[in-house]
Amino acid sequence: MKNTVVVGAQFGDEGKAKITDLLAQKADFIVRYQGGCNAGHTVVVNNKKYKFHLIPSGILYENKTCFIGAGVVIHPESFKKEIEELINDGIAQEKFTKNLKINPLAHITMPYHIDLDGADEIKLGKNKIGTTKRGIGPTYSDKYARLGIRIEDLFDEEILSNKLDVILPNKNAVLEKIYGLKTYTKEEILNLCREYKELFAPYVCFDWQNVLRDAKKNKTILFEGAQGVLLDIDYGTYPYVTSSNPIGGGAAVGASMGVKTIDEVIGVFKAYITRVGEGDMVTEQLGEDGSKLQEIGAEFGVTTGRPRRCGFFDVPLAKYSVLVGGLTSIALTKLDVYDSFDEIKLCVGYQNKKTGEITQMYPTSVYTHKNYAPVWESYKGWNKDTTKCKTYEELPENAKIYLKRIEELLEIPIKIISVGPDRDQTIFID
Secondary structure: OOOEEEEEOOOOOOOHHHHHHHHHOOOOEEEEOOEOOOOOEEEEEOOEEEEEOOOOHHHHOOOOEEEEOOOEEEOHHHHHHHHHHHHHOOOOHHHHHHHEEEOOOOEEOOHHHHHHHHHHHHHHHHHOOOOOOOOHHHHHHHHHOOOOOEHHHHHOHHHHHHHHHHHHHHHHHHHHHHOOOOOOOHHHHHHHHHHHHHHHOOOEOOOHHHHHHHHHHHOOEEEEOOOOHHHOOOOOOOOOOOOOOOOHHHHHHHOOOOHHHOOEEEEEEEOEEEEOOOOOOOOEOOOHHHHHHHHHOOOEOOOOOOEOEEEEEEHHHHHHHHHHHOOOEEEEEOHHHHOOOOEEEEEEEEEEOOOOOEEOOOOOOHHHHHHEEEEEEEEEOOOOOOOOOOOHHHOOHHHHHHHHHHHHHHOOOEEEEEOOOEOOOEEEOO
């Protein structure tokens, strides 16, 4: 296997965790490169669900190094809870202490970040972004404002104390004077950081430079992202985006390994499209088809439980994702959700409602999306159970027609097809 990045190619929730889990079987080193606990990944093994938010899903395997990169922001309480939940689900404690490593340059989500995230959303009212209120945005904001606390700071109290002398007056002023919220004393935060130090001590990789050098020389590397290309801070549907770079290029930065380490970028698409949170979605189906996709696909967020908005596959969006995401191949998930559809639509262009002009180019301003209607191609459904198909040849003919059309339009190959949540419900195409 080549060194591979797995990228969500739509709005997140495409089934990246399953694809990452499958590819992790052949990888030695699995690195999560961006995002925080606002992202949820579900892996199903022998009908048992494992939910991941921060820990790379490769932890399910023996003798795999799982690395949380510098581009990730870590909420300590969520990290602790995730480990405890996975242990309760049967993952041995020794796997974490042996196989899990954290880059000390990763930033920490502090309590005031969560306070500010929730307060900001309330203040925005009808203009809210639709964040998970997990403090991710404020953590990244502080990172770029040079007001962040990194994992390594926990291990030098003098440095930490000096940082807090700068950070806390700033945060407390905003909390109290703008939002009327509780403030924090320096001793409160120091005591909390002592607990964080104890929590992270078994996992922090202070020798990360040598570990990564060795991985680049001798290991097969899998880069695991969160969210999706259309939620990228630079290339997504701004401002309804996340605060980091899920695109393929983001892996090189967040994992500290450089672009030459990457050989392949697999874009994970659903056979349809879903979205959680705010922002227009041109192919969204508000009627029977949308409800049917949501019900059959069990479209509810792993992290928040929020229902996902559903629509048919959007080709202009997907072509844009291929371009800016750096995608070299496709993993298509949830094809089986269409098994009972008589008709399946494919959006191949956008028509301006005012001028009638048709474009295949994705409009980057989300505020203009309400001005467009989808241009559809329609395909006959297959009305057959695909969940037991093991090879491409076993798929119904109408399903193959649908898949070939997507390949033709996106100009990159489909290499993986998922027809169910379990590992063995996967078709690999050479």
